[in-house]
Amino acid sequence: MRHEDRFGPDVKIEDDVTIGEYTIIHPGTRIGRGSRIGAFCELGVVTDSATQKGLRIGPNALIRSHSVFYEGSTFGPNLRTGHRVTVRENTIAGDTLQIGTLSDIQGHCKIGDHVRLHSNVHIGQAATIGDFVFIFPYVVLTNDAAPPSDRLEGVTIGRYAVVATMSTILPGVTVGEGALVGAMTLVRENVSADTICVGVPGKMIGATSRITLKHNGQPAYPWRRHFHRGYPESMVAEWKREFAE
Amino acid sequence: MRHEDRFGPDVKIEDDVTIGEYTIIHPGTRIGRGSRIGAFCELGVVTDSATQKGLRIGPNALIRSHSVFYEGSTFGPNLRTGHRVTVRENTIAGDTLQIGTLSDIQGHCKIGDHVRLHSNVHIGQAATIGDFVFIFPYVVLTNDAAPPSDRLEGVTIGRYAVVATMSTILPGVTVGEGALVGAMTLVRENVSADTICVGVPGKMIGATSRITLKHNGQPAYPWRRHFHRGYPESMVAEWKREFAE
Amino acid sequence: MRHEDRFGPDVKIEDDVTIGEYTIIHPGTRIGRGSRIGAFCELGVVTDSATQKGLRIGPNALIRSHSVFYEGSTFGPNLRTGHRVTVRENTIAGDTLQIGTLSDIQGHCKIGDHVRLHSNVHIGQAATIGDFVFIFPYVVLTNDAAPPSDRLEGVTIGRYAVVATMSTILPGVTVGEGALVGAMTLVRENVSADTICVGVPGKMIGATSRITLKHNGQPAYPWRRHFHRGYPESMVAEWKREFAE
Numbered sequence: 001m002r003h004e005d006r007f008g009p010d011v012k013i014e015d016d017v018t019i020g021e022y023t024i025i026h027p028g029t030r031i032g033r034g035s036r037i038g039a040f041c042e043l044g045v046v047t048d049s050a051t052q053k054g055l056r057i058g059p060n061a062l063i064r065s066h067s068v069f070y071e072g073s074t075f076g077p078n079l080r081t082g083h084r085v086t087v088r089e090n091t092i093a094g095d096t097l098q099i100g101t102l103s104d105i106q107g108h109c110k111i112g113d114h115v116r117l118h119s120n121v122h123i124g125q126a127a128t129i130g131d132f133v134f135i136f137p138y139v140v141l142t143n144d145a146a147p148p149s150d151r152l153e154g155v156t157i158g159r160y161a162v163v164a165t166m167s168t169i170l171p172g173v174t175v176g177e178g179a180l181v182g183a184m185t186l187v188r189e190n191v192s193a194d195t196i197c198v199g200v201p202g203k204m205i206g207a208t209s210r211i212t213l214k215h216n217g218q219p220a221y222p223w224r225r226h227f228h229r230g231y232p233e234s235m236v237a238e239w240k241r242e243f244a245e
Numbered sequence: 246m247r248h249e250d251r252f253g254p255d256v257k258i259e260d261d262v263t264i265g266e267y268t269i270i271h272p273g274t275r276i277g278r279g280s281r282i283g284a285f286c287e288l289g290v291v292t293d294s295a296t297q298k299g300l301r302i303g304p305n306a307l308i309r310s311h312s313v314f315y316e317g318s319t320f321g322p323n324l325r326t327g328h329r330v331t332v333r334e335n336t337i338a339g340d341t342l343q344i345g346t347l348s349d350i351q352g353h354c355k356i357g358d359h360v361r362l363h364s365n366v367h368i369g370q371a372a373t374i375g376d377f378v379f380i381f382p383y384v385v386l387t388n389d390a391a392p393p394s395d396r397l398e399g400v401t402i403g404r405y406a407v408v409a410t411m412s413t414i415l416p417g418v419t420v421g422e423g424a425l426v427g428a429m430t431l432v433r434e435n436v437s438a439d440t441i442c443v444g445v446p447g448k449m450i451g452a453t454s455r456i457t458l459k460h461n462g463q464p465a466y467p468w469r470r471h472f473h474r475g476y477p478e479s480m481v482a483e484w485k486r487e488f489a490e
Numbered sequence: 491m492r493h494e495d496r497f498g499p500d501v502k503i504e505d506d507v508t509i510g511e512y513t514i515i516h517p518g519t520r521i522g523r524g525s526r527i528g529a530f531c532e533l534g535v536v537t538d539s540a541t542q543k544g545l546r547i548g549p550n551a552l553i554r555s556h557s558v559f560y561e562g563s564t565f566g567p568n569l570r571t572g573h574r575v576t577v578r579e580n581t582i583a584g585d586t587l588q589i590g591t592l593s594d595i596q597g598h599c600k601i602g603d604h605v606r607l608h609s610n611v612h613i614g615q616a617a618t619i620g621d622f623v624f625i626f627p628y629v630v631l632t633n634d635a636a637p638p639s640d641r642l643e644g645v646t647i648g649r650y651a652v653v654a655t656m657s658t659i660l661p662g663v664t665v666g667e668g669a670l671v672g673a674m675t676l677v678r679e680n681v682s683a684d685t686i687c688v689g690v691p692g693k694m695i696g697a698t699s700r701i702t703l704k705h706n707g708q709p710a711y712p713w714r715r716h717f718h719r720g721y722p723e724s725m726v727a728e729w730k731r732e733f734a735e
Contacts, residue, residue, distance in 0.1 A: 022267055022512055022530075024284055039514055040285055040530055040556075042310050065532050066285075066311060066556060066574070068328050083558050083576055084311070086328055086346050101576050101594055104346055104364055116638075119594055119612060122364060122382050134638050137612050137630050138658075140382050140410050142428065146458055146465035147407055148361075148379050148472045162637055165630050166658045166676075168383075168411045168429050183632065184658050184676040184690055186411075186429040200429055200445045200690045213636055220636035227638045267512055269529055285530055287555050311530075311556060313573050329556070331573055331591050349591055349609055367609060367627050385627050385655050387673065391703055391710035392652055393606075393624050393717045413628075413656045413674050431656075431674040445674055445690045 011044075020065060028052045028071055032059030038067065038083070045070045047089055058095070070107065082119060094131070112159065114231065126154025130177070132224070133157050136165040145171040158193065160222060167202075178222055180208045194221070256289075265310060273297045273316055277304030283312065283328070290315045292334055303340070315352065327364060339376070357404065359476065371399025375422070377469070378402050381410040390416040403438065405467060412447075423467055425453045439466070501534075510555060518542045518561055522549030528557065528573070535560045537579055548585075560597065572609060584621070602649065604721065616644025620667070622714070623647050626655040635661040648683065650712060657692075668712055670698045684711070 003013040010027035013019070017031050020039030029044030031037065041063060044055040053072035057063070061079040072089035075097060082101030093111040100119035105111075109123055112131035117123070121135050124143040129135075141155040153172035157163065161175045164183040175181060179191045182198035191197040195204045196211070208221035219225060224239040231239075248258040255272030258264070262276050265284030274289030276282065286308060289300040298317035302308070306324040317334035320342060327346030336350050339358035344350065347365040354368055357376035362368070366380050369388040374380075386400040398417035402408065406420050409428040420426060421438035430447040440449050441456070453466035464470060469484040476484075493503040500517030503509075507521050510529030519534030521527065531553060534545040543562035547553070551569040562579035565587060572591030581595050584603035589595065593611040602621035607613070611625050614633040619625075631645040643662035647653065651665045654673040665671060669681045672688035681687040685694050686701070698711035709715060714729040721729075 021514060022285075024266060039532060040311070040512075042284060065558060066329075066530070068310060084329060084556075084574060102347065102592065106364075119596075120365075120610075136632075136637060138383065138628065142381075142410050146456060146468075147381060147409055148468055148474075149458065149465065150472065150474065151458070151460055164637055165632050166411075166656075170428060183660060184429075184674075211636060213639065213641070215641055220639065223636075223638055227640065229638075229640060267530075269511060285556070287529060311574075313555060329574060347592065351609075365610075383628065387626075387655050391701060391713075392626060392654055393713055393719075394703065394710065395717065395719060396703070396705055411656075415673060429674075 014059070026055075026071070028054035029057075030054065031057045032061065032077065034059050035061035035063070037061070037063045038065035040066045042068045047071065053089070064101070073107070076113070088125075100137070109154065124152075124154065126152045128154060128156045130157060130159030130161070132160045134162045134223075136163060136167075136183075138166045139163050140168045142169060143171050160224065161191075162223065178208060180211070180221060259304070271300075271316070273299035274302070275299065276302045277306065277322065279304050280306035280308070282306070282308045283310035285311045287313045292316065298334070309346070318352070321358065333370075345382070354399065369397075369399065371397045373399060373401045375402060375404030375406070377405045379407045379468075381408060381428075383411045384408050385413045387413060388416050405469065406436075407468065423453060425456070425466060504549065516545075516561070518544035519547070520544065521547045522551065522567065524549050525551035525553070527551070527553045528555035530556045532558045537561065543579070554591070563597070566603065578615075590627070599644065614642075614644065616642045618644060618646045620647055620649030620651070622650045624652045624713075626653060626673075628656040629653050630658045632659060633661050650714065651681075652713065668698060670701070670711060 007025045011025050012030040014033035016034045019037045023041040026044035026046050055071050056074045058075050058077040060077050063081045064083045066083050067085040069087045070089040073091040075093045076095035078096040081099040084102050085099045087105045088107030090108045091105050094113035096114045098116040103117050103121040105123045106125045108125040109127040111129045115133045117135045119137045122140040124141045126143050127141045143152045143154050155169045156174040158177035160178040163181040167181050167185040169187045175191045176193035178194040180196045185198050185202040186200045187202040194208050197204050211220040213220045225243045228236045252270045256270050257275040259278035261279045264282045268286040271289035300316050301319045303320050303322040305322050308326045309328045311328050312330040314332045315334040318336040320338045321340035323341040326344040329347050330344045331349045333352030335353045338356040341359045343361040345364035348362050350368045351370045353370040354372040356374045360378045362380045364382045367385040369386045371388050372386045388397045388399050400414045401419040403422035405423040408426040412426050412430040414432045420436045423439040424436045425441045427443035430443050431445045432447040436442040439453050442449050456465040458465045470488045473481045497515045501515050502520040504523035506524045509527045513531040516534035545561050546564045548565050548567040550567050553571045554573045556573050557575040559577045560579040563581040565583045566585035568586040571589040574592050575589045577595045578597030580598045583601040586604045588606040590609035593607050595613040596615045598615040599617040601619045605623045607625045609627045612630040614631045616633050617631045633642045633644050645659045646664040648667035650668040653671040657671050657675040659677045663677050665681045666683035668684040670686045675688050675692040676690045677692045684698050687694050701710040703710045715733045718726040
């Protein structure tokens with residue numbers, strides 16, 4: 001069956017797109033060329049039928065099964081998700097975003113380029129996530145300083161920063177560029193750039209530059225010195241020049 | 246297709262109910278008037294075919310896609326869920342329960358009126374949750390003091406209490422009325438009413454009355470002084486009278 | 491409809507297997523006799539079509555709805571899962587594995603016999619889990635000591651060990667046989683056999699033998715002294731002999 005017969009004329013699906021069995025696509029959804037959508041998904045869920053805001057998935061996306069995307073969000077090329085991802089309305093994301101299995105983006109947030117969210121990450125509303133950020137499993141970005149209240153204060157994560165497993169970032173906090181939040185950390189105050197924050201409550205314990213890779217003794221941060229998997233060749237070449245000695 | 250043709254005569258669906266594509270409804274399920282059920286759900290899963298205990302969903306429910314409800318549970322009016330919610334058997338819940346995306350209610354528990362569970366909350370068996378309780382993402386209510394054992398001791402959360410993100414409540418603990426459990430807290434002992442508990446392990450550090458709202462300096466707790474979103478007008482009017490000066 | 495008509499000749503389904511509505515089964519999957527597979531599942535997801543590695547589910551499995559299993563994994567008899575389980579490729583598991591709702595096994599790991607993973611457990615790649623291990627909700631086994639890096643160091647959990655709710659095990663750590671990791675513990679260093687580890691960061695605070703069951707004052711550990719639910723009679727008889735006085 002042709003896509004337009006299956007989903008109706010208000011769904012725009014570019015060339016070379018495959019869509020899994022049983023997947024539901026609502027009017028106003030646009031899916032870029034070369035994308036693969038898994039089974040049992042629901043794309044472009046409408047929350048306000050008066051204004052059709054649509055959902056835009058850039059080219060070469062891979063959305064795995066059982067995922068749900070609402071209308072009003074926009075994704076650059078090369079979006080790649082795990083299974084059972086939820087993305088609510090008004091999420092604006094750049095290129096090559098990865099979203100792991102079970103992760104939940106609550107919407108009304110901005111996400112840069114080449115961001116990698118691992119499994120079961122929860123991005124609260126009003127978050128701002130810079131380019132090249134890594135967020136590991138079971139991390140929560142919160143937004144309500146006196147729950148429940150009507151004032152949302154989003155979290156900001158600077159580019160190249162890394163938030164390790166099971167950490168919680170409290171409302172309004174900024175994690176600086178290149179900072180490292182250790183596993184199971186409760187971040188209550190801003191974290192300076194290129195600084196390690198660990199503990200409950202989180203404390204800044206020094207510069208990321210002091211961490212070395214066990215197998216070769218080289219500096220582990222900035223991670224772009226040594227970690228290149230999945231980035232474009234031109235970008236890796238630039239990083240290599242940046243750290244050439 | 247009429248509901249009775251789709252689901253058979255042992256499913257009772259009242260007027261003005263919409264049911265999403267592919268959703269499966271088992272015999273013994275009753276869904277109240279005006280409800281909306283999403284796609285890919287499974288309602289009334291039978292665990293013991295000898296005794297048909299049924300599932301009762303009150304009027305005006307909204308159950309989002311990919312959710313699973315077992316038989317033997319009862320929900321008052323205005324149930325509202327996110328996606329991929331799981332509710333096991335023998336959950337008895339009052340009016341206007343909210344259950345966020347991915348939350349998992351293990352069954353054999355009692356939940357009051359106007360309770361709000363955010364995303365990815367885990368309610369262990371034998372829990373008792375009072376009216377107007379808020380539980381935020383990634384909170385777990387446990388029930389086994391010497392895991393694994395055969396003795397379940399459920400958690401009790403008093404009315405108006407708030408449990409913030411990523412906290413764990415140990416078995417048999419009571420969180421008092423109006424108490425506030427801070428983010429990433431391990432609650433090992435009972436928390437007194439209107440008291441703040443934070444840390445790993447959790448410690449009571451003072452009265453909730455000392456917390457103020459940043460934007461206006463007014464008391465943040467009891468939260469019903471200022472937070473009214475989604476409650477009935479008559480209830481809000483009563484709360485306003487309660488705190489009128 | 492016969493299974494072979496529904497799923498094609500490259501799917502091998504033994505006798506007395508039931509498969510839920512809408513479930514998708516990919517070529518190379520083999521399901522053992524007497525198994526029950528829920529609705530909305532996807533089994534045998536292919537990641538590399540050049541090499542068909544297949545998926546082998548042993549006899550008497552129970553896989554609940556919305557679960558996803560990749561090719562390249564093998565499960566012994568009596569596998570039992572909750573809903574929305576994810577198991578990636580190259581997971582080798584023994585007999586009678588339980589995997590709770592929402593749990594995510596990232597693949598490339600080894601799991602012994604009679605292991606019980608509760609809800610929302612995350613098993614990172616390269617993990618090794620011994621026989622009779624219990625892992626409770628929201629536990630994460632990590633594998634990257636300097637995230638992001640290309641060196642994975644899996645976690646090892648010794649047999650009979652118990653990891654309680656919301657704990658995180660850091661890369662390369664070994665939790666010894668019969669050890670008990672308390673709730674909300676960050677395990678950074680190896681835990682000795684039959685030892686309790688609690689806190690953030692985790693500290694070894696004594697032998698598990700000092701913990702008693704509240705209702706009868708008997709030792710709580712080794713748990714096989716008193717906890718027998720769901721194990722084969724011959725095994726329980728052996729445990730009873732082991733602890734007879």
